[in-house]
Amino acid sequence: MIEVKNLTKRYGDNLAVNDLSFTVEKGKIYGFLGPNGAGKSTTMNIITGCLAATSGTVLINGHDIFEEPVEAKKCIGYLPELPPLYTDMTPREYLTFVAQAKGIARDQRQYQINYAMERTQITHMQDRLIKNLSKGYRQRVGIAQAMLGSPEIIILDEPTVGLDPLQIIEIRDLIRSLAEDHTVILSSHILSEVSAVCNYVMIIAHGRMIASDTIENLSKYLVGSNILHMTVRGDLGRIRMAINSLAENAKTIRYEENPEEKADTYNIDIETDRETDLREEAFRTFVDENCVILKMQTEAIGLEDVFLKLTTEEAEEYAVEQENAAIEEKENAFAAEKLDDDDEAAPAPAPQPAPADSDDDDYKPMFS
Amino acid sequence: MYAIYKKELKNYFISMYGYIFIAFMLVVAGVFTTIINLMSGYPSFENVLGNITMVFLLIIPILTMRSIAEERHAKTDQLLYSLPVSVTQVVVAKYLAMFTVLLIPCAIMGLYPLILSIFGTVHFGTAYASLLGFLLLGGTLLSIGLFMSSLTESQVIAAVTSFGVIFAMYLMNALASLIPGGAMASLIAFAIVAAVFAFAVYSLTKNSTVAGITLAVGIFLLAAIYFINSNLFAGLFSKVLNWLSVFERFNTFTSGLFDLTSIVYYISLIAFFVFCTVQSVEKRRWA
Numbered sequence: 001m002i003e004v005k006n007l008t009k010r011y012g013d014n015l016a017v018n019d020l021s022f023t024v025e026k027g028k029i030y031g032f033l034g035p036n037g038a039g040k041s042t043t044m045n046i047i048t049g050c051l052a053a054t055s056g057t058v059l060i061n062g063h064d065i066f067e068e069p070v071e072a073k074k075c076i077g078y079l080p081e082l083p084p085l086y087t088d089m090t091p092r093e094y095l096t097f098v099a100q101a102k103g104i105a106r107d108q109r110q111y112q113i114n115y116a117m118e119r120t121q122i123t124h125m126q127d128r129l130i131k132n133l134s135k136g137y138r139q140r141v142g143i144a145q146a147m148l149g150s151p152e153i154i155i156l157d158e159p160t161v162g163l164d165p166l167q168i169i170e171i172r173d174l175i176r177s178l179a180e181d182h183t184v185i186l187s188s189h190i191l192s193e194v195s196a197v198c199n200y201v202m203i204i205a206h207g208r209m210i211a212s213d214t215i216e217n218l219s220k221y222l223v224g225s226n227i228l229h230m231t232v233r234g235d236l237g238r239i240r241m242a243i244n245s246l247a248e249n250a251k252t253i254r255y256e257e258n259p260e261e262k263a264d265t266y267n268i269d270i271e272t273d274r275e276t277d278l279r280e281e282a283f284r285t286f287v288d289e290n291c292v293i294l295k296m297q298t299e300a301i302g303l304e305d306v307f308l309k310l311t312t313e314e315a316e317e318y319a320v321e322q323e324n325a326a327i328e329e330k331e332n333a334f335a336a337e338k339l340d341d342d343d344e345a346a347p348a349p350a351p352q353p354a355p356a357d358s359d360d361d362d363y364k365p366m367f368s
Numbered sequence: 369m370y371a372i373y374k375k376e377l378k379n380y381f382i383s384m385y386g387y388i389f390i391a392f393m394l395v396v397a398g399v400f401t402t403i404i405n406l407m408s409g410y411p412s413f414e415n416v417l418g419n420i421t422m423v424f425l426l427i428i429p430i431l432t433m434r435s436i437a438e439e440r441h442a443k444t445d446q447l448l449y450s451l452p453v454s455v456t457q458v459v460v461a462k463y464l465a466m467f468t469v470l471l472i473p474c475a476i477m478g479l480y481p482l483i484l485s486i487f488g489t490v491h492f493g494t495a496y497a498s499l500l501g502f503l504l505l506g507g508t509l510l511s512i513g514l515f516m517s518s519l520t521e522s523q524v525i526a527a528v529t530s531f532g533v534i535f536a537m538y539l540m541n542a543l544a545s546l547i548p549g550g551a552m553a554s555l556i557a558f559a560i561v562a563a564v565f566a567f568a569v570y571s572l573t574k575n576s577t578v579a580g581i582t583l584a585v586g587i588f589l590l591a592a593i594y595f596i597n598s599n600l601f602a603g604l605f606s607k608v609l610n611w612l613s614v615f616e617r618f619n620t621f622t623s624g625l626f627d628l629t630s631i632v633y634y635i636s637l638i639a640f641f642v643f644c645t646v647q648s649v650e651k652r653r654w655a
Contacts, residue, residue, distance in 0.1 A: 050449040052654045073452040084447035086375075088382050100371030101451045145447070 001026050001075075001153060001183055002047065007056035009042050009207070016042045018207035020056070024153070029179045031198030032187035033307065039207035040187040041081055044157050047185075048078040061152065074102070077151040077182075081158050083142030087131035091122055091141045094130060095148060102149040116144040120174060136167035143174065147182075154178060156186040160193060172197050191307045203307065225251065227299045228270040228278055231258055234291030239266055242282075242289040249276055265294070274300070369457040372448070376435070376465030386469050389431050393473040396423045401480055411488045413481045414498035418622035421502070421615055424509050425534050431469060432513025433527035435462050436649065440521045449653065459646045463514055463638075470506045474499060494624045501621030504634035508614050509534055511641035518648040540613035544606035551601035555594050558605060562586030 002024035009017040017039045024030055032040045045051040047058050049065045049072065058065040063072035086094055095113045104112055117123045120140040125133060130141060139159060146154050159175065160168045175197055178184050188194050194201055195215055203211040211218065232239060243253050251271045258265040272278055279296060286293050380386030400416045436459075439445040448458050481495040513530040520526050536543075547557060562583060570579035594601055610616055614637065620627045 045446070048450045050446050050653065070452045070454065073450060076450065078446075078450040080443065080446040080450075082443045082446075084442070084444040086379070086444060087442070088379065097371055097375045098447070098451070100374070101448075101453060103452060 001061060002185075003057075003059040004043075004047065005057045005059075007043065007046060007058065008054045009039070009046060009051070010054045016207050017046070017053075020204075020207065020209055022202060022209060022212060024183060024185060026152070026183055027179070028183060028199045029175065029197055030183070030185045031194035031201045032185065032204055033189070033191060033194045033201055034187075034204035035189055038189075038204045040189075040204055041157055042207075043204070044078070044155055044185070044187060045080070048076055048155055049073050050078075050080070074149070075152050077146030077148065077154045079139075079142040079146045079154075079156045079159060081161070083138050083145075085130045085138055085141060085145075088129065090127050090129055091117065091133075091144070092126040094141065095144060098145045099148050104149050112148055112150070116147045119147065119177070120144040121170075136163050136171075139163065139167075139171065140174075143171075143178075147178070150181065152183060154182045154184050156184065158187055158189075160188070160190075168193075225300070226272050226274060226276065228268075228272065228282065229295070229297045229299060230268045230270070230282065230293060231261070231265060231295040232268055232286055232291050232293055233261070233265045234286070234289065235264065236266070238289040239268075239286075239291055242285045242291060243268065245285055246270065246278065246282060249278060249281070261294070369453060369461045372453065372458055372461035373465050376462050377468055380431070380465065380469050385430055385434065389427050389469055390473045392427050392430075393420075393423060394476060396420050397473070397477050397480070401484075405480075405484055409488075411484060411490050413484060413490065413495040414622040414624070416480075417477075417498045417502045418619065421505065421618060422538070424506060425531060425538060428506070428509045428513050428534060429527040429530040431466050432510055432517050432530055433523045434517070435466065435514055436518040436645070437520050437523050437526040440652075441523070445649075455649050455653075456646050459514070459518075459642060459649060463511060463642050463645075466510045466514065467507055470503065470510060474503045474506070491624075493626075494622075497626045498621045501618050501630065501634075504631060504638075505614060505618045508634050508637045508641075509537075511638045511645075515641045515645045515648065518645045537612070537614050540609050541616050544609035544613070547606050547609070549603040549606065551594070551598045551604075554601040554603065554605040555590060558590050558601075559587060562590065 004023070005021050007017055007020040008015070020039075020043060032043065034040050042051065046053045047060070047065065049069050052066065058072075060072040061075045063075070065072045086097075089097070092113065095116060096109070099109045099113055114123070117126055120143050122137060122140050122144060125137055130138060133141070143154075143156065143159065146156065156175065160171050163171060172193070175184055175186060186194075186197065198215060200214050201212070201218055202209055239255065243255065247253060249272060251273065253268065253270050255266050255268040258267045270278060270282070277298075279298065282296070283293060380389075397416060397420055400419050401413070404410055404416050404419070405413065436445075439448065449455075478496070478499060481490050481492055484490050485492075512533055513526075516530040516533065517523075517526040519529070547553060566579045566583035566586065569582050570576060573579070614634070617627075617630045617633055620630055
């Protein structure tokens, strides 16, 4: 449906979108997830033809958005971050305008407008001026606008920002119901939102895709862990024995001396599957080894932690890569100066920072 | 495109802008018709039109300042970009909507010669040709205002710059006569224009090489022509300024000449500025 290849967008020196590639298939809800300024809106603006890319291609149902914009745009309904509403109009007038501009046949128009208003539950607001509507209703008018002409793809940029909790739930339900007839792409910087609504998540940071998978797969990687934090006092050898006997049920075990307590006190972190509860077993084992458990606490690693970890780690990596790229660029420029007489030896564009070695590595949350 | 045209036109009459524009124009036209035609018993309506071109200074910016600046300010331009219409269609639709608003008072003014003909003999040919010229002059100024509106997000700045440009054009004749007619003076004036142009190139492209080459080529050409035939330059700058004066062109109509070149001139200027507007809007997408 949508095929994005090597999309890059540069604002002056700032790389907003960096070599982004992905495909979107029919009938799913996709979520763009990333911190503020990750390039989500820029990417969406490019896909919908509101912005030109520096390089790369976007194919929508086989139509290049830059070559055949009109054909491509017919397949897309777009709700930008700020709903583009003419506040002097009523929702009905506004939707009528959009329907006309989208080229919906005259006999279809009324039906489609009524249908969109019904789906978004704004029928009873249709004759009020948009400037008098609340944020939630404006958002709905924006979504209704995107639905008109029943495009195959609906793209929503941060559809729930600034809404109250009840409205958020309603909008989410609406988005889920939209997915029955449309492919939906939405963006958000809130993970719980994406995991609540989407089937498929693409995590973006600094204009690059750092993870892209179904919610189930990501969850398997990410939520599948319980961590048992313990503070134990006892002889190191005995503690090791205890750890060894616990090891068969654990994924990873890490221990270190507790810096705050007296000698012979150790912090132990045991990572297990979601289903495994090691507390009782751990207690008995340590007691058998004559160790004293001072503290025991379980923690589940949520998607949120992993999202934070992924995006911040990526940020650090990115900073290093940028530095390397800068150095390399300088070297290239230097080399080019040397080869002055050869015109073709102009400084090569800074090499794209290599994609993270393998995505799998990125998922592994902690203690790996 | 028709949808956008309709929306724009409707917008002028949902808000006060359209009404203010039409009312202001009709009041001024009415006052001048009363003074010139009715009270002094003079039958030429074209004289009224010749006297009220000044009103464009004030009312053209009212009509044009919103058109693109406001869309940009309210971020509704994103909707237009994401709709299956091209930027050219959007801009042309907007221009046509403005032109339609201008057409309304002009059509009403078209009744004046008929009314005047009750009281005496009116040269309908001159009157209506002048009205056509008046319409085209207004249309040209509208296209300039549209372009100014596409350069900024602020309605106020759009209005002020449109006013400034139209004001400069209004005074162009007076300015042109101030410039000394000598060849050397013209050369210097052209050199300044070349420098300004080069600076504009630089500020648009941020490329000092291209700007430098533009400046060098400009100066070189000027100098070459000057040395080959310095007589060419005598009075040339004021001629160019006069040629650029859209208001001056209109005077040929009121003096009873139906000048086809003037019509072509106006239509080309309209096309040029609409084209510039399209480019300016497109440029923003590439920013």
